[in-house]
Amino acid sequence: MLEKRVIVCLDVRDGRTTKGVRFEGNVDIGDPVEMARRYYEEGADELVFYDITASAEDRGIMIDVVRRVASQIFIPFSVGGGIADVSAMREVLLAGAEKISVNSQAVRNPSIIDEGARRFGQQCIVLGMDALRDPSMPSGYRVVIQGGRTHTELDARAWALEAVERGVGEIVLNSIDADGTRDGYELQLTRMISEAVTVPVVASGGAGVPAHVSEVFADGRADAALVASMVHYGDYTVSDIKAEMHAQSIPVRRRW
Amino acid sequence: MRIGLVDYDAGNLTSVETALRALDADYLVSSQPEALASCDRLIFPGVGDADSAMQVLKQRGLDQMLRDFAGSGKLILGICLGAQIILDSSEESATTCLGLIPGRAVRFPSDAGEKIPHMGWNRVEPVQPHPLFEQVPADASFYFVHSYYPVPENEQFVLSRTHYAGIDFASAIRRENTWAVQFHPEKSGRFGLSMLQSYLDCTD
Numbered sequence: 177m178l179e180k181r182v183i184v185c186l187d188v189r190d191g192r193t194t195k196g197v198r199f200e201g202n203v204d205i206g207d208p209v210e211m212a213r214r215y216y217e218e219g220a221d222e223l224v225f226y227d228i229t230a231s232a233e234d235r236g237i238m239i240d241v242v243r244r245v246a247s248q249i250f251i252p253f254s255v256g257g258g259i260a261d262v263s264a265m266r267e268v269l270l271a272g273a274e275k276i277s278v279n280s281q282a283v284r285n286p287s288i289i290d291e292g293a294r295r296f297g298q299q300c301i302v303l304g305m306d307a308l309r310d311p312s313m314p315s316g317y318r319v320v321i322q323g324g325r326t327h328t329e330l331d332a333r334a335w336a337l338e339a340v341e342r343g344v345g346e347i348v349l350n351s352i353d354a355d356g357t358r359d360g361y362e363l364q365l366t367r368m369i370s371e372a373v374t375v376p377v378v379a380s381g382g383a384g385v386p387a388h389v390s391e392v393f394a395d396g397r398a399d400a401a402l403v404a405s406m407v408h409y410g411d412y413t414v415s416d417i418k419a420e421m422h423a424q425s426i427p428v429r430r431r432w
Numbered sequence: 433m434r435i436g437l438v439d440y441d442a443g444n445l446t447s448v449e450t451a452l453r454a455l456d457a458d459y460l461v462s463s464q465p466e467a468l469a470s471c472d473r474l475i476f477p478g479v480g481d482a483d484s485a486m487q488v489l490k491q492r493g494l495d496q497m498l499r500d501f502a503g504s505g506k507l508i509l510g511i512c513l514g515a516q517i518i519l520d521s522s523e524e525s526a527t528t529c530l531g532l533i534p535g536r537a538v539r540f541p542s543d544a545g546e547k548i549p550h551m552g553w554n555r556v557e558p559v560q561p562h563p564l565f566e567q568v569p570a571d572a573s574f575y576f577v578h579s580y581y582p583v584p585e586n587e588q589f590v591l592s593r594t595h596y597a598g599i600d601f602a603s604a605i606r607r608e609n610t611w612a613v614q615f616h617p618e619k620s621g622r623f624g625l626s627m628l629q630s631y632l633d634c635t636d
Contacts (some may be wrong), residue, residue: 177554177595177596178546178550178553178554178596179552179553179554179573179577180552180553181552181553183582216621221552221553234585235510245446246446246450247450247453247454248454250451250454250618250619250620250621250622250624251619251620251626252575252576252577252616263534269446269625271445271446272446272447272450274444274447274577274619275475294477296480297480297481298549298579299479299480299549299551299578299579300480312627335558344548345577363590373550374542374547374548375548376547376549376551376552377548399547399551400552423491424453429573430555430571430624431569431571431572431573431623432621432623
């Protein structure tokens with residue numbers, strides 16, 4: 177049986193891992209390569225790196241992080257943040273990442289999904305989507321970009337379906353309302369998107385305790401769950417989360 | 433023991449190369465048929481689409497090199513897409529594949545209520561003893577990402593099975609000296625590395 181994945185997310189700025197609430201007030205919390213190594217050893221199923229500098233001149237720093245991670249971490253990882261064309265995708269993949277995550281760039285230029293999927297395969301292209309609760313939208317959620325600062329006219333469910341049609345192999349769905357709160361994932365949003373699309377959905381935003389992770393699998397129908405603060409500050413380990421999932425009879429990789 | 437890593441612009445080459453470097457293997461990455469033919473063993477990786485992969489293999493003369501290599505009795509290990517295009521054909525592509533193992537690649541059913549691609553960690557149940565599984569515990573999981581799976585013509589070609597979307601598909605296959613795994617040992621943690629080490633060490 178396919179096991180539910182626990183994915184650790186690291187926001188990287190100028191080569192350092194940072195964490196802020198709702199994309200504001202970032203603080204330095206460590207070396208991304210060392211942290212990646214620790215999560216790998218603790219049993220993380222996958223890692224995600226978001227380059228939140230995402231300016232052209234700092235791209236090289238991120239590529240170096242990707243290379244160093246790839247040389248010692250033998251689980252899949254994806255990289256997102258400011259990747260706007262096929263040549264930038266290629267550079268990140270050649271440095272050793274498995275997948276590329278596109279978010280704001282795909283909203284501005286959706287054909288980047290088609291081009292990426294055609295060139296590197298559907299499994300390489302992940303849609304990162306930030307959704308904000310908004311009763312005026314058909315699905316009840318609006319797509320926002322730039323970490324929630326800019327609203328788009330896209331409906332969350334419609335955009336997810338369009339992105340799958342264009343060729344994404346996975347969706348990382350981040351709830352702006354839940355992000356950084358540690359009150360739990362937004363289950364309604366996660367379930368709606370996961371049931372609407374044919375590709376795996378990774379729930380993101382709001383995890384505070386291991387029970388939240390079990391919840392988003394059982395009630396949110398997620399295929400994978402992203403965790404950040406709950407493991408970054410030493411409150412819990414990936415093993416704690418997996419033990420809780422196992423206790424709730426959620427299939428999970430327990431030997432590594 | 434020199435391993436040739438077949439470079440045909442198909443995805444996960446960097447990951448496999450990184451794993452080989454971590455295992456301190458003697459390896460060569462090449463897209464040149466002659467250079468690869470001189471290696472002792474090959475690894476034939478790949479992600480992406482069968483049709484474009486076959487086109488590149490043909491353009492570079494690597495299709496014939498792989499057939500000759502298989503015929504020479506030296507070991508080949510296909511990974512992921514490599515495990516599909518060593519078959520006769522793929523539903524994904526109108527093109528004929530390499531035909532090193534009789535069979536075809538088939539798409540997971542879209543009506544089984546499961547997500548496609550099959551993406552993530554899953555169990556691999558060996559159905560016959562084989563050097564690839566010697567150093568791997570029975571409850572180890574491996575990382576998969578694929579929408580098509582191998583259907584070899586003969587049950588004796590099946591080394592292991594994995595359950596997904598209502599199907600116990602062949603997750604590792606072999607015919608004589610041609611072996612292949614649908615999952616990614618290079619991305620399956622230390623048990624995946626153990627499997628690659630077994631491939632480097634085995635005396636077959």
